[in-house]
Amino acid sequence: MAPKRPIRYITTIVSDISDSAGVRLLSLRDPDGWELPPATPGSHIDLYLHNNLTRAYSLCGDPENQHQYQVAVKIDHQGRGGSKYIHNELQVGDFIDVSLPRNTFPLIRDGQKYVLVAGGIGVTPFIAMMYQFDRLRISYQLHLFYRDVPPLQSTLAQLGRYGQIVLHDRANACKTIPMLLPDPHEDTYALCCGPLRMMGDFDDAVQHWDSANVSKEFFVPPERPPLVNAYSLVLKKSGKTVAVPVGTTALEALEQAGVAVQSSCLGGVCGACKVEWLEGEPIHNDLCLSPADRRNQFMTCVGGCNSETLVLNL
Template sequence: MTQPGNRSAEGPKRPAAAKLIRTVVRGAAPAGPGIRRLVLMDPEGWPLPRQKPGAHIDLHLPNGMVRAYSLCGDPAQQDRYVVAVKREAAGRGGSLWLHDALAEGAEIGVSLPRCTFPLAPAATRHVFIAGGIGVTPFLGMAAALERAGGSYTLHLLHRGALPLPAQLPAGTALHDTSRTPRPALADLLGEPAPGLHAYCCGPNGLIEAFEAATRDWPPGRAHIEHFVPPPLAPDPEARPFTLVLAKSGASAELPAGAPLLPAIRALGEAVEVSCEGGICGACKVRWLEGPPLHRDRVLKPEERAEYLMACVAGCAGPRLVLDL
């Protein structure tokens, strides 16, 4: 997939390594069906960089894989990052390694926390819709809201045994869809009202139902986070274009629909990546000339005027210039 670039005879430079936080696994225990809860701490017990409610981190595995996981601990506990990993036998291998090979006492590098799924600061009431392991970002949100005296309702849709049962807030509304059909999300959400914001994290089918239920809500009141990148169909507006990296002057001619990340790497620049599906926010890059085609699920409309997500973005014009 890599596209050739115009570079000097010295060849492409080696991409810079991502800046990682060194952590040690201080706890690893089952936390529901096929779920492993990991507690990551500084090797010497120092505070870790602050996390916002709803944030996630990337775990950098020894084989080069990078996997994003929501932080599900109390954000006020600054000495640890807590993540929950669901074992995915048919996945890409990252969850299997984290279940089967990562032991307590082992070191693992993690990214700085990123928050693409924050609590709405203007909200006076929050309704959370979680599907299975999609409950993880809401656990930190709930802890922060309870400390601040905020108002929220958490609906957890699950099949059979509960995910992270020991961490679920008191009063969580449980909906076991192995016993009864999934409830209508419009009934769980209620009518849109001033100050009410709704949030959803879970499998794509649940998110699609949530988007349908909130289609007529005021803009900016419904928020989603995917934990699996949704499939991307070919964009009919895509066209061949010239990719230019402004700082180095390197360029490459790309066919319509060509991915940006391999081309950027071939031109000798590094972009941090994780999901490679437009849902985690790792590969955020400033664009200078375009217009780009935005196909991500994390950037706000105002952010898209300045940034793109390199893992899924394209170009709708003849030339795309990136601030790299």
């Protein structure tokens, strides 16, 4: 059986806006004007760039607008090349393939109050949520920590009808975050998306909260734990067996064996490389699967294995 390719949609760039924070906001539409697959607040898509890079970006437009996806990309001069390509090469009118939306950062239930803590470009998933909150008249506070210039100011200026947007200097995040959070309450939810250090500050501040009321999304994957076991992947559908040496990810071994698995962040945060596992003892090193998901799902870009074989539904 031929390897299953991920579903891609062709979109065209219909507008782009660059701001002084080094962020380029792209609006993508179906070239023939059809609706795009629906996305819930907090979703992201992969962009399949023409230089063979795949990059995941949170959708930051109004999720009710099914004719348009918006992604905001901050230039990262030290990065792996995706943001530089998007800033320097893409033009309005270019076609670009995108994945189906995935949501590893969904809104937690229907709360009455949300406190959103964002670091820089980590504000993007919250923008989609704020469109929803403003529509549903749900109370929220967005605390945006920034360095030099806040990102996406013209987009944020359209939001905040039922919420408050507060800007903070990023240098003070450690001291400020604990003071921003109200006392825990069953109807109050705290969400965070930002750089690793800010996520640590947020974790410290919500230690006494019920974990069901707290959620976060990494946009920079933390360092992956070392993969110290060698094992074999047994692919139930194709009948193949793929050896995974020490230090190699399941994703790398599958790709070397010619088995196509979608991937993007390579750090266990975006959800792209998820496969179903059937037997064995997987080691889950990801930051996007819930305990319930882990009973049958496995992120191949970071996971390891404690048993001699891991049977996958591939």
